[in-house]
Amino acid sequence: MMKAGTHFLDGNTASAEGAIAAGCTFFAGYPITPASEILERIANRFPELHGSYLQMEDELASITAILGASWAGRKAMTATSGPGFSLMMESYGLGLMTETPCVIVNVMRGGPSTGLPTKVAQGDVNQTRWGTHGDVGVVVYVPSSPQEMFDMTIQAFNTAEKYRLPVVVLSDEMVAHMTEKVEIPEKDEIEIVDRKKPRDPPEEFLPFCPDEDLVPPMANAGEGYSVHVTGLTHDEEGHPSVDEETQNMLVTRLIDKIRKNADDILEYDEYKTEDAKKVIVAYGSVYRAAIEAVDMAREKGYKVGLLRPKTIWPFPEERIYDLAREGVDSFLVAEINFGQIVFEVERCTAGAAQTYLAPKMGGSIHTPEDILERIEAIEEGEIPQFKE
Amino acid sequence: MSIRKSRDLFSPDYMDQKPAKGAAYGKHPLDGYLRKDRIPHIWCPGCGLGVILNSYLRALKDTDIAPEDTAVISGIGCSGRAAGYVDVDSFHVTHGRAIPFATGLKVGNRDLVTTVFSGDGDLFAIGGNHFIHAARRNVDFNVICVNNFNYGMTGGQAGPTTPSEAETSTTPWGGFEQPFNLPAVAAGAGAVYVARWTTFHVEQLINSLEKALKKKGFCFIEVLSPCPTGYGRKVGLKTGVKTMNHFKENSEIDHDADLADVALDPDDPNSKIIVGDFIDREAPTYQDVRGKVFEEARKKLGVE
Ligand SMILES: Cc1ncc(C[n+]2csc(CCOP(=O)(O)OP(=O)(O)O)c2C)c(N)n1
Ligand code: SF4
Ligand SMILES: [Mg+2]
Numbered sequence: 001m002m003k004a005g006t007h008f009l010d011g012n013t014a015s016a017e018g019a020i021a022a023g024c025t026f027f028a029g030y031p032i033t034p035a036s037e038i039l040e041r042i043a044n045r046f047p048e049l050h051g052s053y054l055q056m057e058d059e060l061a062s063i064t065a066i067l068g069a070s071w072a073g074r075k076a077m078t079a080t081s082g083p084g085f086s087l088m089m090e091s092y093g094l095g096l097m098t099e100t101p102c103v104i105v106n107v108m109r110g111g112p113s114t115g116l117p118t119k120v121a122q123g124d125v126n127q128t129r130w131g132t133h134g135d136v137g138v139v140v141y142v143p144s145s146p147q148e149m150f151d152m153t154i155q156a157f158n159t160a161e162k163y164r165l166p167v168v169v170l171s172d173e174m175v176a177h178m179t180e181k182v183e184i185p186e187k188d189e190i191e192i193v194d195r196k197k198p199r200d201p202p203e204e205f206l207p208f209c210p211d212e213d214l215v216p217p218m219a220n221a222g223e224g225y226s227v228h229v230t231g232l233t234h235d236e237e238g239h240p241s242v243d244e245e246t247q248n249m250l251v252t253r254l255i256d257k258i259r260k261n262a263d264d265i266l267e268y269d270e271y272k273t274e275d276a277k278k279v280i281v282a283y284g285s286v287y288r289a290a291i292e293a294v295d296m297a298r299e300k301g302y303k304v305g306l307l308r309p310k311t312i313w314p315f316p317e318e319r320i321y322d323l324a325r326e327g328v329d330s331f332l333v334a335e336i337n338f339g340q341i342v343f344e345v346e347r348c349t350a351g352a353a354q355t356y357l358a359p360k361m362g363g364s365i366h367t368p369e370d371i372l373e374r375i376e377a378i379e380e381g382e383i384p385q386f387k388e
Numbered sequence: 389m390s391i392r393k394s395r396d397l398f399s400p401d402y403m404d405q406k407p408a409k410g411a412a413y414g415k416h417p418l419d420g421y422l423r424k425d426r427i428p429h430i431w432c433p434g435c436g437l438g439v440i441l442n443s444y445l446r447a448l449k450d451t452d453i454a455p456e457d458t459a460v461i462s463g464i465g466c467s468g469r470a471a472g473y474v475d476v477d478s479f480h481v482t483h484g485r486a487i488p489f490a491t492g493l494k495v496g497n498r499d500l501v502t503t504v505f506s507g508d509g510d511l512f513a514i515g516g517n518h519f520i521h522a523a524r525r526n527v528d529f530n531v532i533c534v535n536n537f538n539y540g541m542t543g544g545q546a547g548p549t550t551p552s553e554a555e556t557s558t559t560p561w562g563g564f565e566q567p568f569n570l571p572a573v574a575a576g577a578g579a580v581y582v583a584r585w586t587t588f589h590v591e592q593l594i595n596s597l598e599k600a601l602k603k604k605g606f607c608f609i610e611v612l613s614p615c616p617t618g619y620g621r622k623v624g625l626k627t628g629v630k631t632m633n634h635f636k637e638n639s640e641i642d643h644d645a646d647l648a649d650v651a652l653d654p655d656d657p658n659s660k661i662i663v664g665d666f667i668d669r670e671a672p673t674y675q676d677v678r679g680k681v682f683e684e685a686r687k688k689l690g691v692e
Binding site: 222229239 | 423426427451455456457459461471472475476477478479480481482484485487488489490491492493495497500517518521627656663678681682683686689691
C-alpha cells in the first residue's frame with residue numbers, strides 16, 4: 001500500500017488506494033467518466049502488488065468477473081458510473097443472492113441515460129437500494145471527501161467480507177474529482193476483516209447454513225468443499241429448490257442479515273442537532289455545503305442542525321424517528337436529484353415532523369446559500385411540502 | 389384434447405414410479421463425480437444433455453485431474469443445469485454470464501481447471517459478446533456449448549443457432565434469420581482449440597474433451613444435441629433416437645475442413661453435418677502474456 005503519511009489525492013485515486021490497503025488484488029472494469037481514474041490507478045499499481053487487473057468488454061462482465069474472483073478467494077472490486085451501474089444490476093442481484101463479498105464503486109454523474117457524463121448528481125441513490133429485482137438487503141457507503149473515499153473503500157471491503165455481500169461505495173463526480181489532503185495510516189493501524197472460513201469438514205459442511213449472525217462461513221473454490229452456488233432459490237446445502245418455505249427462509253435471512261446487524265453497520269454524523277428545530281439531511285458532496293449552511297443559519301438565529309448519513313443503506317431511521325419526537329419540527333433534505341432520500345426521511349418521521357426537499361437536477365452541488373434560502377422559506381412557512 | 393395417460397407426468401402413477409432422490413446412486417461408474425442427492429436430473433427423456441455431461445465427466449476421470457482442482461460454470465437453460473449435478477465446485481450464474489464468471493474465477497485462481505458448460509442461446513445470444521472477448525484474450529478455460537438449435541428451457545423458441553426456416557414456438561410461420569457457424573466464430577475470435585461433435589460421437593467427444601482439459605488456452609467444443617421436447621417435435625425429430633439417427637446419417641468427419649464451409653446448411657435439414665477436431669494451435673494465454681508484462685513492469689519499478 002501507499003506510504004503512511006499525508007498525501008494530496010483526488011477522490012478516485014484515494015478510493016483505489018483504499019482498495020489496495022484493504023487487500024484488494026483483483027479488479028475488473030470498463031472505462032467510464034467520472035470513474036476511470038480508479039481503473040487507471042489500479043492498472044498502474046497492480047504489477048508491483050501482484051494483483052490482477054482485467055479490462056472487461058462491458059459492465060455486465062466486470063461485475064460478474066469480480067464475483068468469480070471472489071469465489072476464487074480474492075478481494076475484488078469494480079468501479080463505474082450510472083450507465084455501467086445500470087448494467088450491473090443483474091449480477092449485483094446474483095452477488096446478493098449468492099452472498100459473494102466484493103465492492104462496487106459507483107461515481108454518480110447526471111442521468112438518466114447518458115446524461116451529464118462529466119458532472120455531479122445523486123440520482124442513483126434508490127437504484128442502489130431497489131435497482132435489482134426481488135427483495136434484498138444492501139449496504140451503501142456515501143463518502144464526502146477524498147479521505148472518505150479512502151476510508152470507506154476499506155470499510156466497504158470489511159463489511160463485504162464480514163456480511164458476505166457486494167457493498168457499494170456511492171460516490172459522486174465532485175467528491176471523486178476533488179483533490180484534498182488524505183491521511184494514510186500505518187499498515188498495522190488499518191483494520192482488515194476476512195471472510196469466515198468453514199469449521200466443519202467438507203462432508204458435513206453446509207455452505208449456506210448461517211451462524212448466529214446470519215452469515216454463513218464461506219468455502220472458496222479449490223478448497224475441497226465442492227460447493228454449489230446458484231442464483232436460484234437454494235437451501236442450506238446450496239441446492240436449488242422451488243418450494244415456498246426455502247424461498248421464505250433464504251430471502252428473509254438475506255434481508256435480516258443487514259437489518260438485524262444494522263447497529264453494527266449503520267453510520268451517520270450529526271452537527272449541532274442538540275437544540276435544533278430544523279435538521280438538514282445531506283450526504284455525499286452536498287454534505288459539505290450543508291455544514292456551511294448550518295453555520296450561516298445559526299448566525300441568523302435559526303436553530304438548525306445537520307444529520308449526515310455515512311451509510312445510506314442501512315438508513316439512520318431510528319435516529320430520525322427520535323429527532324422528530326424530541327423537538328425537531330422539520331427536516332430539509334438537500335440532494336442532487338428530484339427527491340429520493342426525502343421519502344425515506346418522511347417515512348421515518350412517521351408524521352411527527354414536516355419534511356421538505358431542496359432538489360437539484362445535477363450539474364453542480366447546492367451552494368450553502370441555496371440551502372439557507374430554503375431554511376428561511378420554511379421558517380416563513382412558504383414552501384409547500386415536496387413542491388418546487 | 390385428451391391427455392394421454394402414459395404422458396401425464398403429473399399423474400400419481402407416474403410420480404410413484406419416479407426413483408427416490410439418490411436411489412439410483414452407486415450403480416454408475418461416474419457416481420463419484422455426481423451430486424448424489426441431485427439425481428435423478430430434470431432433463432427430458434431423449435435429451436442429449438445426459439450424454440454430454442457423461443462425456444465430460446468421463447474425460448475428467450480419464451485425465452486424472454482431481455475433482456477438487458476443477459470448477460464448472462453454467463449459465464441459464466437446460467444445459468445450464470449441468471453445474472448443479474457435478475460434484476465439483478460449481479457455479480450456476482445469470483443468463484449469459486458464465487464466461488465472465490469463469491474469467492474471474494480462473495484469473496483469480498489459475499490452478500483451477502475451469503470449464504463452462506452451457507447452451508447455445510446462453511453462450512451466443514445473451515452471452516455472445518463475452519464469448520468472443522474471452523476467446524480473443526485466450527483465457528485458459530474450456531467452453532462446452534450444447535447446441536440443441538433452440539432455447540430448450542423456455543419452451544422451444546428460435547435462437548442464434550436455429551436453422552433459418554425451422555418452425556419454432558416464436559417462428560410459427562417459419563424462421564427467417566441466419567444461424568451462427570459456431571466453429572468459425574470461435575476460431576475467428578481466437579480460440580486455440582475448436583471441435584464439433586454430436587451426441588452420436590461419444591468417443592470422439594470424450595477425446596476432444598480430454599484434449600481441452602489438458603490444453604492451455606481458450607478451448608471450444610460445440611456438441612450438437614437432441615432436444616425432442618423444445619426443437620425436435622416441430623421439425624420431424626420427435627424423439628431423441630430420431631435425432632441420433634439424423635446425426636449418424638448426415639455427419640461427416642473432416643478434421644481439416646475449412647471452417648468457412650462447416651456452417652450447418654440453414655435451409656436443408658438433411659445437409660451434411662461436418663464434425664471434427666478442427667483447430668489445435670498454440671498461443672500464449674492471457675495470464676502468460678499479462679504475467680510477462682507485469683514482470684517487466686516490476687523490473688522497471690525495481691520491485692520483486
Ligand atoms: C436475463 C434473462 N432473460 C431470459 C431468461 C429466460 N431464459 C431462461 S433459459 C433461456 C434460454 C436458454 O437457452 P439455451 O442457452 O440454448 O439452453 P437450453 O435450454 O436450450 O439448453 C432463457 C431465454 C433468463 N433466465 N434471464
Ligand atoms: S427441453 Fe430439450 S434441452 Fe431441455 S431437457 Fe428437454 S429435451 Fe433437453
Ligand atoms: Mg439451446
